[in-house]
Amino acid sequence: MGFVRRGRAFALAGGFLLVVAAPSHAQPPPATITCTDAGAHPVRAVQVTSGMIAKATTDSDGRPVIEYDPRPIDGVSSQQRLFVYAHECAHHALGHDAGPTYTPAQEQQADCYGIQTLIRRAGFTSHDVVILQTAMHDLPASTARRLPWRTRAYDLEGCLPDAVSPRQAAGRAGEQTAGDCVVHNDATNAIVSASRDHLTIDGVYAAGNRCQRELTCTFTIELGTLPDSDADAGTWRNFRVQQTITEQHALSRQVANTEFRFHGSVQTVRDGESVDFRVVPACR
Numbered sequence: 582m583g584f585v586r587r588g589r590a591f592a593l594a595g596g597f598l599l600v601v602a603a604p605s606h607a608q609p610p611p612a613t614i615t616c617t618d619a620g621a622h623p624v625r626a627v628q629v630t631s632g633m634i635a636k637a638t639t640d641s642d643g644r645p646v647i648e649y650d651p652r653p654i655d656g657v658s659s660q661q662r663l664f665v666y667a668h669e670c671a672h673h674a675l676g677h678d679a680g681p682t683y684t685p686a687q688e689q690q691a692d693c694y695g696i697q698t699l700i701r702r703a704g705f706t707s708h709d710v711v712i713l714q715t716a717m718h719d720l721p722a723s724t725a726r727r728l729p730w731r732t733r734a735y736d737l738e739g740c741l742p743d744a745v746s747p748r749q750a751a752g753r754a755g756e757q758t759a760g761d762c763v764v765h766n767d768a769t770n771a772i773v774s775a776s777r778d779h780l781t782i783d784g785v786y787a788a789g790n791r792c793q794r795e796l797t798c799t800f801t802i803e804l805g806t807l808p809d810s811d812a813d814a815g816t817w818r819n820f821r822v823q824q825t826i827t828e829q830h831a832l833s834r835q836v837a838n839t840e841f842r843f844h845g846s847v848q849t850v851r852d853g854e855s856v857d858f859r860v861v862p863a864c865r
Contacts, residue, residue, distance in 0.1 A: 614667055614702055618645045619676035619723060634665040636729040638679050645673045656724050659813065660713055663703060669697035669729060688730060693740035704811070704818035708736050708859070710833040717764050757863040761793035763832065767859045773842075779856065781846040786860045788839060790832040798864035802826040804845040806854040818858060825849040832864070 600764040616624035627646045633647040647669055671694035677687050714737040725732060736773050765788045774783040790796050805822040846858055
């Protein structure tokens with residue numbers, strides 16, 4: 582079946598094909614995130630087997646804790662796990678009373694506090710946040726039940742400094758732009774073949790259209806190398822773009838996924854790096 586990009590499953594690493602499957606063993610709480618309460622006191626992480634990724638709660642003495650289940654979940658990336666953990670830490674930091682539910686306003690506050698934490702502490706970029714928002718929105722119900730909140734909408738892009746965009750302005754006016762219609766997630770990108778020196782690859786990416794009208798899209802493919810440590814953390818922070826490819830494709834109305842294939846090359850792959858690519862769609 583070819584080899585797929587990391588985390589995906591396989592990645593091209595400097596000089597040889599490296600199998601880098603997602604960890605199958607339990608993971609400790611993320612070391613990049615330190616939880617504190619509203620009084621800046623450390624919040625303890627407590628390992629449980631509840632099936633929930635993470636949850637802000639209190640222990641038997643009424644002290645704030647983060648309960649987390651470290652067991653891997655199919656379809657949930659390390660980036661999504663980090664976000665859920667950071668979000669739950671945010672409830673304590675913001676002084677929200679731990680309870681069975683939070684208000685929509687509190688959930689959005691925790692989203693934004695968590696996103697800012699990930700940007701400062703885990704190297705998340707604006708591009709990472711856009712991908713994360715799509716990934717959270719697309720979680721199936723069977724996986725979403727592992728989240729500590731009920732099914733809800735996400736506005737993670739609204740947590741970024743440049744949040745007021747034409748897309749959001751149109752959304753407030755009740756309009757649906759082409760950007761709202763297109764569906765793409767870089768986590769599904771795949772490298773399906775490579776040259777003997779691993780510098781030239783054939784890649785596949787997919788896009789869908791959730792609207793009732795056809796879209797004409799320009800896909801900008803950035804091909805380059807990504808440090809393995811960044812890939813494991815789910816961030817594009819140190820991605821080195823070595824080739825940019827532009828393609829135009831039409832997306833039929835209400836199509837779940839259409840796959841597109843491309844051919845490209847990088848000049849060099851350093852030790853500790855893997856060939857990777859990301860795709861930015863612009864549709865009308």
